[in-house]
Amino acid sequence: MSESAPSAEVSAVTTLPPPVSVTPQYQPDAGEVVVTWTLADDAPDGSIGVERSDDGGATWTTVATGLALADTEFVDTSISPGDPIYYRIVRSxxxxxxxxxxxELLGPAVEVAIQSTNSPVEAGEPLEIPVEVTNLGGAGTETLTLEITEQ
Structure with a gap:
């Protein structure tokens, strides 16, 4: 019986499924975002990272690296309210x-409250309406006064 020549070496690659159920939630009282996720694999090695995009996903900034596989949330305290913010989880x-x-992070937002007015007013006097605007992104509260006068 004769032996055949060794066959070519074969390599096998197992793909790594991406993390799922990524959910960023804005916490207005703390001015931060809590990002949660679920891993879709049970590989015992590697780490987790978190990336954020402030421009609709055109560019990404790493905001956390080296998180343990057991971690399922990250708190981002460096957000700026305004533009839409996106997060994605990196599994390595x-x-x-x-x-x-x-x-996509939904929020931050503003809260508007109308204060008491100087109503009723006499003809020719301005109606003053104080409006309190609170930036839920943590930038504070400002009170504006609208004046309505008869033309």
Whole structure:
């Protein structure tokens, strides 16, 4: 019986599924965002990172690296209210890196409250309406006064 020549070497690559259920939630009292996620794999090695985009996903900034696999949330305290903010989770092992789909943060927002007015007013006098605007992103409260006069 004769032996055949050794066959070519074959390598196998297991793909790493991206993290799922990425949910950023704005916490107005603290002025921060809590981002939560679920891993879709049970590989025992690697780490987690968090990326943020302030421009609709055109560019990404790393806001956390080296998080443990057991971690399922990250608190982002460096947000600026205004433009839409997106987050994605980076799952890395020694052999592969994968990213979740982007998840949009809904908020931050403002809260508007109308204070008491000087109503009723006499003809020719301005109606004053104080309006308190609170930036829920943590930038403070400002009171504006609207004056309505007869033309």
């Amino acid at each position: 092992t020694a052999h592969a890196t994968t990213r979740s789909d982007p998840a």
